[in-house]
Amino acid sequence: MTAARDAILAAIRRSLNRGPLDPATAAALRARVAAHRRNLIPMRAAALDHPARVNLFVAMAEAVQATVARLSSIDAVPEAVAAYLAAENLPAELVMAPDPGLDQIPWEMRPLLRIRRGRAEAADAVSLTPCFAAIAETGTLMLASGAATPTSLNFLPDTHIVLVPADRVVGTYEDGWDRLRDLAGECGEVGRQLLPRTVNFITGPSRTGDIEQRIVLGAHGPRRLHILVVEDGGA
Amino acid sequence: MEAKSRDFSASARAGLANDNLQQALDIMTQRGFPSRRLEVVARLPEFEALREVGREIKDHTLAHLDFYLELYEHNVVASGGEVHWARTPEEACEIVLTVCRTAGARSVTKGKSMIAEEIGLNDFLEKSGITPVETDLGEYIIQLRHEPPSHLIAPAMHLVKEQVADAFRSAHRTLDPNRPLAEPQALCDEARAILRPQFLAADVGITGANFLIAETGSSIIVTNEGNGDLTQILPRVHIVLASLEKLVPTFEDAATLLRLLARSATGQEFSSYTTVSTGPRRPGDLDGPEAYHVILLDNGRAAMLGGEFHDMLRCIRCGACMNHCPVYAAVGGHAYGWVYPGPMGAVLTPSLIGIEEAAPLPNASTLCGRCESVCPVKIPLPKMLRHWREREFAKKLAPRIWRSGLSVWAWVALRPALYHMLTEVASRTLGWVGGRRGRFRNLPFAAGWTGVRDMPAPEGRSFHSLWAERSKAAGRR
Amino acid sequence: MAESGTRVALFVTCLVDLFRPTVGFAAVELLERSGCTVEVPRTQTCCGQPAYNSGDRSAAKAIALKVIETFAGYDFVVAPSGSCAGMIRLHFPEMFADDPANLRRAEELASRTWELSAFLVDVRGMREVAAQWPRVATYHDACSGLRELGVRDQPRRLLGSVAGLELRELPGAEICCGFGGTFCVKYPEISDKMVSDKADDIVATGAEAVLAGDLGCLLNIAGKLSRQGRSLETRHLAEVLAGMTDDTPPIGKPR
Numbered sequence: 022m023t024a025a026r027d028a029i030l031a032a033i034r035r036s037l038n039r040g041p042l043d044p045a046t047a048a049a050l051r052a053r054v055a056a057h058r059r060n061l062i063p064m065r066a067a068a069l070d071h072p073a074r075v076n077l078f079v080a081m082a083e084a085v086q087a088t089v090a091r092l093s094s095i096d097a098v099p100e101a102v103a104a105y106l107a108a109e110n111l112p113a114e115l116v117m118a119p120d121p122g123l124d125q126i127p128w129e130m131r132p133l134l135r136i137r138r139g140r141a142e143a144a145d146a147v148s149l150t151p152c153f154a155a156i157a158e159t160g161t162l163m164l165a166s167g168a169a170t171p172t173s174l175n176f177l178p179d180t181h182i183v184l185v186p187a188d189r190v191v192g193t194y195e196d197g198w199d200r201l202r203d204l205a206g207e208c209g210e211v212g213r214q215l216l217p218r219t220v221n222f223i224t225g226p227s228r229t230g231d232i233e234q235r236i237v238l239g240a241h242g243p244r245r246l247h248i249l250v251v252e253d254g255g256a
Numbered sequence: 257m258e259a260k261s262r263d264f265s266a267s268a269r270a271g272l273a274n275d276n277l278q279q280a281l282d283i284m285t286q287r288g289f290p291s292r293r294l295e296v297v298a299r300l301p302e303f304e305a306l307r308e309v310g311r312e313i314k315d316h317t318l319a320h321l322d323f324y325l326e327l328y329e330h331n332v333v334a335s336g337g338e339v340h341w342a343r344t345p346e347e348a349c350e351i352v353l354t355v356c357r358t359a360g361a362r363s364v365t366k367g368k369s370m371i372a373e374e375i376g377l378n379d380f381l382e383k384s385g386i387t388p389v390e391t392d393l394g395e396y397i398i399q400l401r402h403e404p405p406s407h408l409i410a411p412a413m414h415l416v417k418e419q420v421a422d423a424f425r426s427a428h429r430t431l432d433p434n435r436p437l438a439e440p441q442a443l444c445d446e447a448r449a450i451l452r453p454q455f456l457a458a459d460v461g462i463t464g465a466n467f468l469i470a471e472t473g474s475s476i477i478v479t480n481e482g483n484g485d486l487t488q489i490l491p492r493v494h495i496v497l498a499s500l501e502k503l504v505p506t507f508e509d510a511a512t513l514l515r516l517l518a519r520s521a522t523g524q525e526f527s528s529y530t531t532v533s534t535g536p537r538r539p540g541d542l543d544g545p546e547a548y549h550v551i552l553l554d555n556g557r558a559a560m561l562g563g564e565f566h567d568m569l570r571c572i573r574c575g576a577c578m579n580h581c582p583v584y585a586a587v588g589g590h591a592y593g594w595v596y597p598g599p600m601g602a603v604l605t606p607s608l609i610g611i612e613e614a615a616p617l618p619n620a621s622t623l624c625g626r627c628e629s630v631c632p633v634k635i636p637l638p639k640m641l642r643h644w645r646e647r648e649f650a651k652k653l654a655p656r657i658w659r660s661g662l663s664v665w666a667w668v669a670l671r672p673a674l675y676h677m678l679t680e681v682a683s684r685t686l687g688w689v690g691g692r693r694g695r696f697r698n699l700p701f702a703a704g705w706t707g708v709r710d711m712p713a714p715e716g717r718s719f720h721s722l723w724a725e726r727s728k729a730a731g732r733r
Numbered sequence: 734m735a736e737s738g739t740r741v742a743l744f745v746t747c748l749v750d751l752f753r754p755t756v757g758f759a760a761v762e763l764l765e766r767s768g769c770t771v772e773v774p775r776t777q778t779c780c781g782q783p784a785y786n787s788g789d790r791s792a793a794k795a796i797a798l799k800v801i802e803t804f805a806g807y808d809f810v811v812a813p814s815g816s817c818a819g820m821i822r823l824h825f826p827e828m829f830a831d832d833p834a835n836l837r838r839a840e841e842l843a844s845r846t847w848e849l850s851a852f853l854v855d856v857r858g859m860r861e862v863a864a865q866w867p868r869v870a871t872y873h874d875a876c877s878g879l880r881e882l883g884v885r886d887q888p889r890r891l892l893g894s895v896a897g898l899e900l901r902e903l904p905g906a907e908i909c910c911g912f913g914g915t916f917c918v919k920y921p922e923i924s925d926k927m928v929s930d931k932a933d934d935i936v937a938t939g940a941e942a943v944l945a946g947d948l949g950c951l952l953n954i955a956g957k958l959s960r961q962g963r964s965l966e967t968r969h970l971a972e973v974l975a976g977m978t979d980d981t982p983p984i985g986k987p988r
Contacts, residue, residue: 026341029500032558033322042323050323050505054471057506060309063302063515081525119542140542143456159526168540172489176482194511216335216472218537218544219489222530227482230522231394231410232417232440233280234288240393240444241451242482242529265920272922582909586926620920622913622927623786624876639827642786649788658787658915666784666792670799672776683751694987695959704918708925709956712752712985719745719754723773 059195066158066192074157075190079250081160085225086238087246095186095251099131102182105247106134106147111180115147116140120169122151123184140171141178148174148243149182154197155190155250159224162248163197166219175221181243183223185250194222257376257404259609261593264616271587276416281585284413289579292523293630300519310516311634313509314570317501318561324470324503325552331473335535337548345375348553352377352462352495353384355549359493361386361459367477367484368392369464370573371497371553373405373595374608377462388462389454391483393447400427406589406597408575409521414588417443451483461487461545465498466573467513468550471506472534475550478517480528488533494545496533500557501569507532513572516632520574556608564643568603570633577627577637583620592617599627603640611644615653618644680718687716741769742804744812744821744846747779748948753984756948759975760813760849766975767857769809776803780812780820786914790828797825801838809856810846813971814947815878818848823881848878849971850946854887860894864976867897868966871940873931873954874906875947888946888970895973901938905931912953928957935965942966942983944973955984 034040042050066077079089090101106113114135117123128136141148150170154163162183166172175181191197205215227242238244260267271277284290297303317324329339342348348371356364364381366372366388378399381388390399394411398404400423405411412420421437424446437443463484465475475496477484488494504510510532518524537544560569578584578598589597594614596604602617611618623638631637648654668675690696690713699706741764749756761771781796800821804810812818825839853859872892878884892900911917911927918924931954935943943958943965945951955967966983982988 025343025347028343029341029552029554029558030322030325032554033325033500033561036558036561036563037319037321038562042320046320047323050320051327054327054505057471057508059508060313060512061302061305063300063306065300085525085528143452161526161530166541166544167538168542171542171544172485173543176485176489194514195508198507198511215538216474216532216534218533218535218541220532220534221485222526222532223528224524224526224530225528228480228528229393229444230480231392231397231412232415232420232443234283234410234413235440237441237444239448240481240483241391241448241455241486268920269922272926582911582927582930583920583923586923620916620923622876622909622911622916624909624913625880626876626907626909629880642788645786645788646790647788649790654787658919662784662787662789662792665779666781666789666796669779669781669784669796672778675778676775679747679751692987694982695956695985697960702918704921705956708921708960709928709953710959710985712952712955712959714752715754715981717754719750719757720773720775722754723757724775727773 062193074192075187078155078157078160078190082248085160087225087248089248091250093252096127098126098249099128101249103131103134111147115149116145118150118170118174120151141173145178147180148178150174152183152185154200155185156194156197157190157192162223164221165217167217172219176242179243180245182247185248187250187252257373257595259594259613261605261614261617264591264593264620267591268587271591276419277414277588279416280414281588285585296519296523296525306516307632307634310513310632313512314633317503317505318569324505328468328470328473328503332550335473337535340551342551342553345555348375348551349377349380351551355495356386356460359460363458364388364460365391365454365458365487367463367487368395369497370595371464371499391451391487393481396447397423408573455486455490458491460493461491462495463488465496465502467504467510468498468502469507469510470503474532474534476510476532478527478530482529485529485531489544492545493547496550499553517572517574520576520632560607565607565640567635570635571600572633574632576630580626580630599637603637606644611647676720680721683714683718684716687714739769740807741771741809741811742807743771743773744810744817746812746814746817749813753948755977755981756813756969756971759971759977762975763853767853767859774803780817782820783914785824794828797828801842804842811849811852813849815848815875815882815884816947818846819877819881821846848882848884850887850891851884854890862891862894862974864974865896866973866978868942869899869940870942870944871901871903871935871938873903873945873950875945875950876909878946879907891974901940903934903938905934910950910953912949928953932957944968944970946970951984959985
């Protein structure tokens with residue numbers, strides 16, 4: 022293995038007509054990485070005030086066949102979930118991320134809703150997860166894996182419901198990732214971040230155009246993505 | 257994968273005569289990728305500026321590729337993963353096999369990976385007793401049909417839906433043979449149902465990577481189906497196959513390129529699933545792989561650096577070039593004979609398998625430049641096609657008759673008096689023979705032309721001879 | 734004939750020279766109307782594209798040096814062809830990138846070289862022509878002119894001023910017609926598919942005539958339309974703008 026590694030690095034340097042980088046250049050590159058400066062950011066979501074950002078998020082998400090319900094408070098969630106499942110003719114049961122924030126929801130208001138907490142299993146038809154952030158520029162959900170947010174919930178069930186507190190709506194992917202960096206605890210030295218194993222940027226339900234370029238939903242991931250935007254913050 | 261690029265002309269002819277393929281290509285050109293790209297680009301005023309930034313990011317990374325690879329490796333290891341370096345397809349395949357055997361893998365799922373095609377991974381694994389299951393719908397379809405992909409993004413785009421239905425009926429024997437399979441939705445639903453157990457049973461999941469981030473040691477996959485994600489979160493082991501030039505320095509750099517990628521590829525603002533993976537599962541995680549292996553493949557990339565084809569390493573595998581190429585739209589992807597079709601394939605393939613093997617590819621182009629005009633990272637594809645033609649010329653790979661003909665032409669072009677005399681003779685002769693009809697149906701020395709179209713007749717005198725006469729008459733220069 | 738400080742050398746192009754001198758005379762007419770004096774250097778032959786695109790760089794360079802010599806001293810060099818003008822403007826400097834002395838000369842020539850319609854509109858400020866040509870016509874954008882030189886609006890602007898001419902946009906105008914120099918005879922079946930698609934698009938506009946700024950494309954398109962037995966007229970942009978459509982039949986049509 023080391024032989025291949027050395028050979029490849031040597032081949033790269035030979036082609037670039039130089040030896041290993043001098044210390045000053047290497048330091049400059051490390052500094053560039055540590056600074057992780059943003060490149061050109063499209064204006065679309067960058068300069069909006071919060072309400073406009075949320076509206077943009079909703080519009081972009083709906084444009085890619087996600088469905089969105091806007092709720093005034095976290096107390097409205099159980100009713101919204103129950104109503105959605107009934108409207109889609111789905112059984113009133115779901116698997117939920119064991120996230121403390123979701124436990125705050127008054128589920129007792131809908132006692133017929135059967136809720137299991139944990140990762141997704143093959144038989145699960147509906148999942149409910151929180152999100153790490155919601156990206157307005159393309160209606161994209163940013164979900165981060167963790168002990169309370171298993172990734173399988175995002176992909177195995179046919180229907181995926183995501184709770185988006187309005188204060189989690191940000192403008193751009195870079196805004197979302199900066200929040201992740203803050204959370205992971207960035208130290209001055211590169212490589213010491215503790216990122217989640219998986220960060221998903223999800224834009225609409227699963228789809229494919231592989232057959233005659235006709236878009237159909239529900240290829241392998243969820244065919245339904247239902248987003249609950251809760252105005253008063255919540256979890 | 258075995259290369260058949262030498263047979264381009266015959267394959268192209270077969271493609272032109274293939275009605276199903278022509279129907280599929282018409283779908284693409286009439287209502288597919290090009291029009292979708294146009295719409296989505298119109299919605300992003302900064303798109304043109306982003307192309308330039310994308311180019312800069314890639315150029316910067318390539319100029320310091322050794323640094324970024326080492327940083328990337330450091331961060332993969334720091335997050336609990338393993339990095340393997342492979343110079344050749346054989347080395348890469350052996351590493352995959354070793355990881356699979358160490359994991360006691362009986363079943364392996366695969367997301368779409370062009371690198372896997374390049375190294376012939378499926379054949380290699382099958383010979384070693386492991387059958388990888390393709391999970392991307394397009395890849396699954398062509399796996400059933402035992403054929404290679406015909407497009408970077410949509411591997412089965414050469415097929416019409418009836419062909420897909422036939423493949424499913426032949427392969428999925430346990431299902432009711434009379435079930436309706438006329439619509440893409442039905443086919444998609446069936447593939448989903450068939451493949452779901454495979455996802456759940458897999459011991460090892462192999463994916464490619466659209467980008468690798470040096471800053472964090474992460475790999476990024478960009479998909480729409482969710483198969484790549486199920487491939488990389490359910491099994492115990494996740495293997496990432498990536499070539500060296502997939503590196504970018506930071507997440508911000510990746511975000512810029514991601515803004516270009518989906519728009520250029522499918523005309524989407526963003527793909528359904530763009531996933532950043534870093535190492536194996538964390539302590540406390542309820543799912544995710546226990547082991548994360550990245551195989552970095554060279555296979556000719558290091559040699560391309562700093563040379564005439566350096567710019568080709570910027571490619572982010574979007575497929576825009578082939579979507580807009582009139583030659584690709586005429587003959588389809590299989591004609592190119594290897595993993596990478598279209599304009600990027602015509603430039604990259606000779607670098608990876610040698611110009612002798614890939615000789616026809618750089619010549620099968622009018623150099624119209626439409627590819628370059630849509631490339632998100634501004635790769636000068638026509639220029640590099642010309643570079644390959646220069647290499648072929650130097651190696652005398654073109655047929656002798658062409659080389660002689662061109663030599664004669666160039667020789668005459670340097671001798672104006674002779675040139676003008678010959679032009680006047682030719683124009684008078686052809687003008688006289690073409691005569692009143694104004695065109696030739698048949699010109700023996702130009703059968704390539706007159707085989708399919710008429711040749712308009714010259715007016716009968718050359719411009720220079722007429723100009724000389726009229727100038728003399730008018731007393732001017 | 735306007736005496737003017739602006740001396741323009743006409744780059745005739747091989748195809749105009751051999752097949753259709755009328756285009757050259759139309760170009761001269763238009764250049765003179767825009768107030769230039771036009772000369773035709775006798776020692777010009779070819780821009781070297783066939784050699785350059787076939788990978789024979791040394792022949793291409795030899796021809797380029799001859800072109801540089803031949804066209805020295807004129808204020809401008811104008812070609813009724815985007816591909817020849819593009820060759821001189823873009824590819825001559827490329828060819829001499831590692832030859833500083835010749836690079837300077839190539840860049841100097843490149844800076845004075847123009848495709849005809851771009852020269853008339855962008856340099857001479859021409860906004861209209863006096864011609865009339867009552868037709869419904871469509872326009873094909875030759876690839877080099879379009880992508881190497883940005884020639885797109887200029888022909889349309891001038892054609893828009895031709896009395897009686899209704900110009901219909903050609904869907905896929907920017908898609909290659911399949912000529913590509915030697916490509917059309919090296920890969921005849923592929924070229925045929927491309928020119929057939931182009932012919933279909935042209936016919937579908939309902940136009941009676943098709944125009945373009947490059948004779949290579951025009952010979953290719955006219956040849957295909959003729960083989961299909963179509964009555965459509967194919968002409969070079971310059972002939973129409975100069976009002977010389979009576980001087981010669983459409984390309985490929987009987988006298």
